[in-house]
Amino acid sequence: MLDILLVEDDYDLAATVVQYLELEAIRCDHASNGVQGLKLLQGHDYDALLLDLNLPKLDGLTLCRQLRDSGYDLPVLMLTARDQLQDKLDGFRAGTDDFLTKPFELDELVVRTRALARRRSGQTRILRYGELEMDLYKHEVSRAGRALKLSPTGWKLLEALLREAPAAVARQRLEAIVWGESLPDSNVLKVHIHHVRKAIDSGFPFSMLETVPSYGFALRDHDD
Template sequence: MKVLLVEDDALLADEVASALRRQNFAVDVAVDGEDGQHLGETESYDVAVLDLGLPKIPGATVLRAWRKSGRQLPVLILTARDGWTEKVDGFKAGADDYLTKPFRVEELIMRLRALVRRSAGHAAPAISCGPLSFDAPTGVFELDGLPLKLTALEWRVLQSLIMRKETVYDRIELMEKVYEGDAGTDSNSLEVIVARLRRKIGHDMIETVRGRGYRLIAGGS
C-alpha cells in the first residue's frame, strides 16, 4: 500500500513514516502544502494522511485542489485538539476521516487500512493458498484466519510468492524483488528467510525447486 504523508512537524512525520514502513507501507513524505499538493496530483497513492495546519498552502486548500483535479484517494486529516472549525473545513473539502493530535500511531494505521478497505469496496477478494490468505489492499497476511506476524523481508518474500502461487519463482528474480534490485546479496540470506517462513506457515507450503527457485503451494495434510 502506498501512502502520502503531508505533515510539517518533522519529528511526528518521521515517527509516523517509520511506523508505517515497519508495517510494509510505502511512504512518501511532504513537509508543506505546496509539495503535498504537487505529489497528490502527480503520483498515485492508495491513501493520504494530511495535516490541516500546513505552511505555504493550508491542508484544506490542498484537499480541495486534489478533489478538483479528480483525485479520489481516501484522505485522513490531522487536526489540533481544539480545531473543530478545521475539521468542518476538512470534511467540506472532501476528507474521509480524521484524527485529533496527539494520537496513537497504531490507531492511525488501523484507520488507514479501514479507509483503503472501504475505498476498494471489498471488490478484490483476498488471495488464498491453503490456510494462508493475503489481503492486497491492506497488506495483511492471515493463517487459519489469524493475523500472521512477519518481518519486512519475510513479508516481501511471502507477498512475492503468493502473487504467483503454484508457480516457480526464480531465485535471482525473487532476490532482486526482495532486496530492491540488489541481486548481489548473499543467497544464503534468502534461504534463512524462507526457513523462517516455513516455521511460521508450515514447512510443506514453500517448495524448493532445485536449480530454479521456490514455489508456494497449498501444502499437504
C-alpha cells in the same frame, strides 16, 4: 504493500510516522508543505493521503479542496491538533474522509489508514477522463465542453466507468452497481451501454466507450 503520502511539517512526527508505517508494511512518502505534497500527488498513485491541517505554503483544507475539485478520489485522513466541531465540519466540506486528532496513537493511525485505503473516497466532486467530465454536484456531464444527456441508469454506468478509467469494469460489477441484487435480463445492460455509447461518442472523431470481449466495458482515450 500500501503506498501512502504523509504531508506534515513537523519533521520529528513525520519521521516517527514514516518509520512506524514501514514496520507495518506500509510505504510512506513525506512532504513538508502543501505545495510539495500536491506535486507528489500529481506524479504518483497513492492508496491514501495523511494530511496535516496547518501547513506552510498551502494549508491542508485548501490542498484537499483542490484535490476534490480536480476529481481526485484519493481517501484523505486529516491530522489536526484542533478538536473543535467547526474545524471538523470545515474539513468534511473541503473533502476529507476522516479525522485524527493530535496527539494520536500510532496503532490507531495504522488501523484508520488501512480502512481508508480499502476504498476510494466518496468526496470527489468532479470525475475527469480524457475529454469527459462529470460534475457530481451539479449533475452535469460533458465531452470536450459539449453537454451530454444521459438517463439515470446511463449516469450510473458512466460514473462507474469514469471512476475506473482506463481500467475495464466487468459486466457483473456494472449490473451490481446499477441494479444491486435485482439483476435484470441479460440484454438490459447491453441496451443501456448502447445508449451511453451513443450519448458520449456520437459526433466525435473517436469512440471512448469500448467493449472488452468476454469481460465488460472500458473508457479509453485516444492517447492511451
